Amino acid sequence: MSFTRRSLLAAFAGLPFAPSALASAQTVGLGELAARSGRYFGSAVTRDDVSDAGPHLRLFDGECSVWVPTWQMKWGALVPTLGDVPDYRACDAIVASAAKRGKRLRGHALIWHEHLPAGAERLSTAADWRRFVAPHITAVAGRYRDAVFEWDVVNEAIEPYDGGADFMRRTPFYAMLGSDYVAEAFRLAEEAAPLARLYLNDDHLYYAEEWQERRRAGMLGLLERLLKAGVPIHGLGMQCHLDTRLHFDDSVFRRFLKRIEDLGLNISITELDVTEAPNARGRSISRRRLRAAAEAEKVLSVAFDSPALAGVVTWGLSDDDSWLRNRGPDMVDNQGLPYDDAYRSAPLRDTLASLFASTQTRHPT
Ligand code: XIL
Numbered sequence: 001m002s003f004t005r006r007s008l009l010a011a012f013a014g015l016p017f018a019p020s021a022l023a024s025a026q027t028v029g030l031g032e033l034a035a036r037s038g039r040y041f042g043s044a045v046t047r048d049d050v051s052d053a054g055p056h057l058r059l060f061d062g063e064c065s066v067w068v069p070t071w072q073m074k075w076g077a078l079v080p081t082l083g084d085v086p087d088y089r090a091c092d093a094i095v096a097s098a099a100k101r102g103k104r105l106r107g108h109a110l111i112w113h114e115h116l117p118a119g120a121e122r123l124s125t126a127a128d129w130r131r132f133v134a135p136h137i138t139a140v141a142g143r144y145r146d147a148v149f150e151w152d153v154v155n156e157a158i159e160p161y162d163g164g165a166d167f168m169r170r171t172p173f174y175a176m177l178g179s180d181y182v183a184e185a186f187r188l189a190e191e192a193a194p195l196a197r198l199y200l201n202d203d204h205l206y207y208a209e210e211w212q213e214r215r216r217a218g219m220l221g222l223l224e225r226l227l228k229a230g231v232p233i234h235g236l237g238m239q240c241h242l243d244t245r246l247h248f249d250d251s252v253f254r255r256f257l258k259r260i261e262d263l264g265l266n267i268s269i270t271e272l273d274v275t276e277a278p279n280a281r282g283r284s285i286s287r288r289r290l291r292a293a294a295e296a297e298k299v300l301s302v303a304f305d306s307p308a309l310a311g312v313v314t315w316g317l318s319d320d321d322s323w324l325r326n327r328g329p330d331m332v333d334n335q336g337l338p339y340d341d342a343y344r345s346a347p348l349r350d351t352l353a354s355l356f357a358s359t360q361t362r363h364p365t
Helices: 005-013 020-026 030-036 057-063 089-101 126-143 172-177 180-192 210-228 250-262 285-304 347-358
Strands: 040-045 066-069 104-111 148-155 197-202 235-238 241-243 266-275 309-314
Touching: 030 040, 030 347, 040 057, 040 104, 066 089, 066 309, 089 104, 104 126, 104 180, 104 266, 126 148, 126 172, 126 180, 148 180, 172 180, 180 197, 180 210, 197 210, 197 266, 210 250, 241 285, 250 266, 250 285, 266 285, 285 309, 285 347
Parallel strands: 040 066, 040 309, 066 104, 104 148, 148 197, 197 235, 235 266, 241 266, 266 309
Antiparallel strands: none
């Protein structure tokens, strides 16, 4: 690609030295590059990222065709305590900003065992589901039925370490309906938002480690059961929180993707970032950024070969805002996103650009 750090700064940051006409001719946003290859590119966003007064709006606008609220659509964000009236203000602000700028929205997530309303961890019966969970799904999916083109209906349903023969995570949702909660959630989502593409979303499905093999088996089993039962499900979201410490074998990942493709499902990469800090000792920051980009390239180049890959979303654009940095004392300077702390483009951005530029999908977005 022919853009330079200077041209990106010029196009997106609007700095005084910007040679702006040249910059805009040279710079094509990742969303635009993705669209040319029949896919989408997006980022998780906060309300500040996309507000008219936000300092980085031009970056999120210029780079993305899709936005995903990082936090604001989660149940506990809308309803801090079980029984509260939902507060949609932050979410509505993101939806309005997206509409104004022609962005498509991925909804994340209707059902997740983390960040629940206080009190929801005690829900355990089918009556609780009917009283609290079903109305939540119906209300949120319904409110945003014209705004959200793709929903993560259930996030992180698989956890072999919880000990179930079905490898499903034991959550309050599981306590309420057993494994049927997933099918029920999808049926409710479809009723409320009939045009949206409905996804199961999960992590740790890419590396050759044995524990990830069990997660792949659990996920395939669940997807097969849902499809056999006629549940309206259209895709698998792979979070892709990658990690340079894990062992990757492209044939293992390719085989898994082929199985998903053969089920007729879409595949999306929904939360891309790279953990590289814990084993970065002795490496310069620029080498660390290159290493993060190489890690993503390794995994994504296999995913990009799949005609089922609908798009890629990164979990934020700049390392400065990355959730990974709060994940422990050895993560505070992690370098795992397409832009560095000063919102300058990093090698991972180039990697994404060349992947989009060099591949095509047959899959309609
Ligand atoms: C994280 C957000 O980035 C944080 O801001 C929030 O406090 C917690 O959730 N997998 C997911 C995402 O599916 O929802 C998580 O996002 C990151 C891990």
